[in-house]
Amino acid sequence: MEYLPLFIDLKNRPVLVVGGGIVAARKIKILQRVGAMITIIAPTLCTELKKVLFKQNISWIEKKFQPIMLDKVILVIVTTNNAKLNALIYQNAEKRHILINTVDDKNKCSCIFPAIIDRDPILIGISSCGTAPILVRILREKFESLLPKSLGFLSKLAGIWRSRVRQHIVDVVLRRRFWEKIFYNGHIATLIEQGRPEEANKVFKYTLNNDVGNNNKKGNVTLVGAGPGDIGLLTIRGLQVMQQADVILYDYLVNSEILDLARKDANKICVGKRVGDHSMSQKELNQFIVRLAQKGNKVVRLKGGDSFVFGRGGEELEIISKAGISFQVVPGITAGIGVTAYAGIPLTHRKYAHSVVFMTGHNANGDNQVNWAALSDYQRTLIIYMGKINALNIRNNLIIHGRSINTPVAVISRGTYQNQKILIGTLIDLEKLTRIADYPSLLVIGDVVSLHSQMHWFGQKALNYCPTYLIAHSM
Structure with missing residues (x-):
C-alpha cells in the first residue's frame, strides 16, 4: 500500500495554497468546508477566488514565495505550472516534514487528494494513488448513485x-x-x-x-418504475431501493439486466401479465404483496415504465395502504416518453402538435368510453399503450370522427432496446402495421411522426414505410 488513507482535522489549522487560478479555487473550496485557515500566495487571483477572499479564515499575500512562509504551516498545496517554483516548494516542505500536495505532479507530493463522496458525517475517499484518475472518477460516479443523500x-x-x-x-x-x-x-x-x-x-x-428483543421487523413496499427497457433509464433512486430489497416482484416487461442490479440474495418473483398468460390475478397479487410485507420483508414492486401510468400502481397502493403497511413510490420513465424519444419523435411541436394524450387500447372497441371526437384533433398526438389487439377499431373510430387517413403513425416495438423496430405509415395502414409488429408495441398517431426521419438518433431508422405514407408525404 503506497499511501495510508487518513482523515485529518484541519479546522482552524494553517494551510498554505500557492497559486491563484481555478485549480487553487477548487482546492480552497474543499478546505473551506473543513474550516481550515487558508493563506494564498499568488501575484494575481482568478475571479472565483476574488469572490471568497474576504470571507473568514482566508488571506492573500501578493508576494513571491519564500521558504519562511512554510513556517507553522501543516499542509501546503501547490497549484502553479512553474516547475522550478514547484520543486523549490517541495524541497523546503520536505526539509520541514510538512505535508505537500503538488497538483498533477505525483513525484512532488507527500499526500494526495482522493475523490470524495460526501454524506457528512459519512465520507468516502477513492484514490488510485495517482495512476488512473479517470477510473477514480467513474468509480465515484457509481458510488454516488448507490448511496442515498439521506x-x-x-x-x-x-x-x-x-x-x-x-x-x-x-x-x-x-x-x-x-x-x-x-x-x-x-x-x-x-x-x-x-x-x-x-x-x-x-x-x-x-x-x-x-420492541427491543422482538425479532419481528416491519416490512414495507416500494413501487419502482423500471423504465421502458434500456437499463440506463432506471433512476438512481430506483437502483438504490432495489439493492435494499428482500423480495422483488417484477413484470415481464422489465429488462433482465435491470434485475441483475438487485441484491444477489434477493428473492425475485415474476408476477407479470401477458395476453392469455397471467401468473396470478391482480387481486391475488395485491394480497401477496401485503403478506410479504407483513412478514417483515422490504418488498420492491418493479414495473416496466412508470407504476402510475397504466401500471395498476394506484390499485396496489390502495390495498397496501389499507393494510397499514409503509410504502413509497419511485417514478419511472413511462414508455410513451422514453420510447418516442429513442425513436426520434417529439410528442409536441409548435408546428405539428399542441398537446399529447396517453391512452390504453384496451377500451378502444367502439363503445362510449372513449371521446373519439376529442382525439381526432389533428394537432393532438396520441400515444396508445397495448393497442395491437384493437388497432382496427382505433383506426376506424378516428377516421369516422374526422382524423385524416393520411395522418402519420408509428408502431414501435422493443423500444429503447438495441433491437428496437419502428414501422411508419399513415392512419389507414395502422392495423396492417400492428399485424407485422413485434410485442410489446407502442402506437404513435400524429403529424409529429413525420419528424422521425430528421430526428432519428438511436438504432435503425424506420424499417417499413408503407406506400400510402410515401405518396401522402412526397408532395
Missing part, C-alpha cells in the same frame, strides 16, 4: 442515540441486530429516505422502549 442524516441520528441504545441493550449481539435490522435496514431508514425525520425519531424512541 445517509448522512441517518448517521447523525445514530450518533445521537448511540449511548442510549447501549444503555437499553446490554447484550452486544442484540444491540448489533437492533442497529442492522431495525435501524439501518428497517422502517426508520425508510422514513428518513422519505424525508420524514421527525416521524423516524418517534419510531426510534418507541421501538427502543417497546
